[in-house]
Amino acid sequence: MLRNYPQNFVDLYDLNNVMFEPYTLKDIAKALGLSTSTVSRALRDTHEISAETKRIVLEYAQKINYHPNPIALSLKERRSRSIGVSLSEVANHYYAQVINGIESIAYDRGYHVIITQTHESYDREKVNIDHLASRSVDGLLISLSAETSDTSHLHHLHQRGLPMVFFDRVAAKINTHKVTANNEKGAFEATEHLIKQGCKRIAHLTSPDHLSISIERLNGYRQALEKYNLPLEETYIKYCPQGGKSRLETENAIRELMNLSEKPDGIFVASDRLSIGCLIAFKKLKISVPEDIEITGFCNSDVLDLIEPTLTSVSQPAFEMGQLATAMLIDLIESKYPVYDFEKKILDTSLYIRNA
Amino acid sequence: MLRNYPQNFVDLYDLNNVMFEPYTLKDIAKALGLSTSTVSRALRDTHEISAETKRIVLEYAQKINYHPNPIALSLKERRSRSIGVSLSEVANHYYAQVINGIESIAYDRGYHVIITQTHESYDREKVNIDHLASRSVDGLLISLSAETSDTSHLHHLHQRGLPMVFFDRVAAKINTHKVTANNEKGAFEATEHLIKQGCKRIAHLTSPDHLSISIERLNGYRQALEKYNLPLEETYIKYCPQGGKSRLETENAIRELMNLSEKPDGIFVASDRLSIGCLIAFKKLKISVPEDIEITGFCNSDVLDLIEPTLTSVSQPAFEMGQLATAMLIDLIESKYPVYDFEKKILDTSLYIRNA
DNA sequence: AACATGGCCGGGAACGATTGCACACTTATT
DNA sequence: AATAAGTGTGCAATCGTTCCCGGCCATGTT
Structure with a gap:
């Protein structure tokens, strides 16, 4: 006698037969009259x-x-x-x-890449990384969000x-491998270029002051000013807490700078x-x-x-940074012994001079 | 009734837990003197x-x-x-x-997103998708690579x-949900704009002719020419087999167009x-x-x-396309009954007129 | 002839979680 | 007082794979 199944039971059952059901060892074993261990x-x-x-x-099996x-x-x-990536x-x-660099190495070494975005939010970063960790990724590649100053969730x-x-935005307090561009040198060269162009009052627009990149790039800026005997004016340094996430944030910073009695000339x-x-702010504010x-x-x-106006740019070796960080991570993952000796790799930037 | 377990059990356990070994039900059961089923x-x-x-x-458990x-x-x-994404x-x-749109929905509905890139290569697409399928993703979001004309690997x-x-570049032969921009209308409007600007000989630079987007956009272009009684010149239509992956490919196409006895004026x-x-080619070839x-x-x-020169652009609602495609996919995944009724959603584009 | 050796293979536990079933115990109903 | 109903918990199977352990047979050694 048939049991009294709910109306949809048959459909569900059929659906399961149609559903994507890959072959297993057991299937092969049964078909060939062997045990699963033998097949394995x-x-x-x-x-x-x-x-x-x-x-x-x-x-x-091939068949x-x-x-x-x-x-x-x-x-x-x-x-x-699989390895998890957290970036802004x-x-x-x-x-x-960077992602292309990560993928190129991960792919070759048989790893999947799961990318998550923080959109510069600390909370989002925390959730994403917890999620990745609980999804059993074998390792993490991380560039901190603009909001992140406390890294205890990662420390744990x-x-x-x-x-x-x-990579890129690294955590000072966590002792592990790190890959960055030579931010000091890149910032130094960029500032020096302005000085050589004749600028005397050079402003600096940057990300939140707790980020490693901000600190290092500020250092390069400072060193260039020192070398050429220009004063360091605190009012010329503008931090954007959201890393420029909203256009208004950047625009306001520029507006403040250009409202100073002694406007910057660089x-x-x-x-x-x-x-x-x-x-974009320059265009809007008609600053040429x-x-x-x-x-x-x-x-x-x-x-x-x-792009108009032209931008003399400091370019980072992003692809190589991704490759290097990934290779280092996979080495860590596959290391048979605990690693205590961590290194920080610093890659050179390039200055592309574009004159108006 | 409360079980008696050593007060220091947890601490001891923590000490032993040097490698990253998450807690299991068994750990809780053992610690509390219960069975795993009860804990579960x-x-x-x-x-x-x-x-x-x-x-x-x-x-x-919280502790x-x-x-x-x-x-x-x-x-x-x-x-x-988790859902897999394949795009160029x-x-x-x-x-x-699009990815941001995908993530926003997937995240809310408790799905992970695994992104893979084809870099316009058919082989890469095949490998990626097989990989995703064998990694047991619950579903796929796909925009075909420029090289893909045969979709039998997906069909299977x-x-x-x-x-x-x-989404975007869809497979004609596979009967499932699809999300695209209104490519015909977008192309029509873009071409019409050129005509209204006074252009008489309008060229068309496009992706490989087997892609859905190429076909639809070509249609829109053709309809605009027809409406305004302009002839359709085959020599004015240039296909880039790699979708413009290399700059040379695009540059050569432009060069050929501008070497015609009757140069296009749009x-x-x-x-x-x-x-x-x-x-970029215009800049290099000094075409103004x-x-x-x-x-x-x-x-x-x-x-x-x-950007200089200014580009009057057709913009796609990319974020919404990602959202819509993801919602449809998750509905498919979670559907209790087989779905045979598939729909194609078409979202409007926007024309941003930028005059030089 | 008795015993060790090794090739070849199957049985079953394990990984961590869920879940149908059985069982023990308490309380309520007749 | 006997039975039923309800409550709380444990056992064991399951998912697909690997791997330890042990069994069987044929061959080689003493």
Whole structure:
């Protein structure tokens, strides 16, 4: 006698038959009259399986296009062969290039890449990273959000042994591998270029002061001023707490600078988004380059050659940074012994001089 | 009744837990002297567990920051709560915006997003998608690569029941949900704008002819010419097989157009990358806009307002497209009944007129 | 002839979670 | 007082894979 199934039971059952159900070891074993262990060993080419059995199994596996279930493997091996990435925004050519670098290495070494965006929010960063960690990523590649000054959420994971490598915006307090551009030198060269162009009052527009990149780029700016005996004016340094996330933030900073009694005649901008935001603000406020002010800035945009006004830019080796960070992370993940000796790799930037 | 366990158990456990080994149900069960099933049920708030036991379990779980192992869950539930995305390139503002749309919905509905890039290569697309499918993604969001004309690899997965939704560059032969911009109308408006500016000989630079977007945009272009009684010249239509992946490809196409005895006086460009490539080629070849030629093109770049020469652009609602495609995919994934009724959503584009 | 060796293979536990079923115990109903 | 109903908990199977352990047979050694 038939049990009284809910009305939709049959449909559900049918659906499950149609649904995407890959073949398993058990299927092969059943079809060939072998045990799953034998099939598993045959496929892994163990020495204790006869050549004949191996041939039969391999042939059949090929025929039905068998692939081991990666989820089951992950559970068994307690690793997911995936790495998590946390960065502020993919809609930024610098980070897009970094991602390409990350992928190129991860792909070759058999890892998946899961990208998450913080949109410069600390809370979002925390949620994303917890999510990644609980999703059993084998390691993390991190560039901090603009809002992040407290890194204890990362510290905790790191303490528990989750491998992580920082790039770009690194955490001072966490002792692990780090990859950055030579921010000091890049900032120095950018500022020096303004000085050589004849600027005397050079402003500096930058990200929040707690970020590693802000500190380092400020240092380079300061050193250039010192070298050429120009005074460091605190009023010329403008921080954007949101890293220029909103256009208004950048615009207001520019407005304040240009309202000073002694207007700056040059400005060194410390990040991609701020550089673009600055140019947009100039356009809106009808500030002309280089007549009213000269500008240099960190920027990896691919259309800088088309942009008016022209921007002399400091470009970071983004692709290589992604590659290097990923290689270091995978080395950490695959290391058989705990690693205590961490290094910080610093890659040179390039100054692209564009004259108006 | 309360079980007796050593007060220092937790501390000891922590000490042993040097490597990143998340807590399991078994750990909680052992610590509290319960069975794993009881713990599981307590955490899932089943009615058959006493309030007191629930309190104890919940409290302890909170204290050690327990999270169920998602890999084990995936194995059990035969789903990964993740969706795979295949697109050509994240370093493209249009796709970056789509990704933001995808993430916004996926995040809310509890899904992970795994992004893969084809870099316009058919082989890469095949490998990525097979990889995603074998990683047990619950569904796929796909915009085809420029090289992809044969979609049988996708057809096979779709036949086997893997939910997929196409956006932007859709597969004609696969019957599933699709989300696109109103490419015909967008192309029509862009071409019409050139005509209204006085152009008589309008060229069309586009992606490979097998892509849905190429076909639709060509249609719009053709309709505009027809409406205004302009002849359709085959020599004015240039296809870029790589979608403008290399700058040389675009440059050569422009060179050929400008070497024609009857040079075009306007050009409608069918994609983001080609539009930018076109402007770069103009700059290099010293072709001036609008004196030598007028130009309109599909483009979602965020810096169009800064670009010289100015580009009158057709902008796609990229964020909304990502949102819509994701919502449709998740509905497919979570549908209790097989879905046979698929729809194609078409979203309007916007024409941003920028005069030189 | 008795015993060790090794090749080949199957059984079953484990990874971490959920869940149907069985069982023990308490309380209510007849 | 006997039975039913309800409550709280544990056992064991399951998902797909790997791997330890042990069994069987054929061959080689003493």
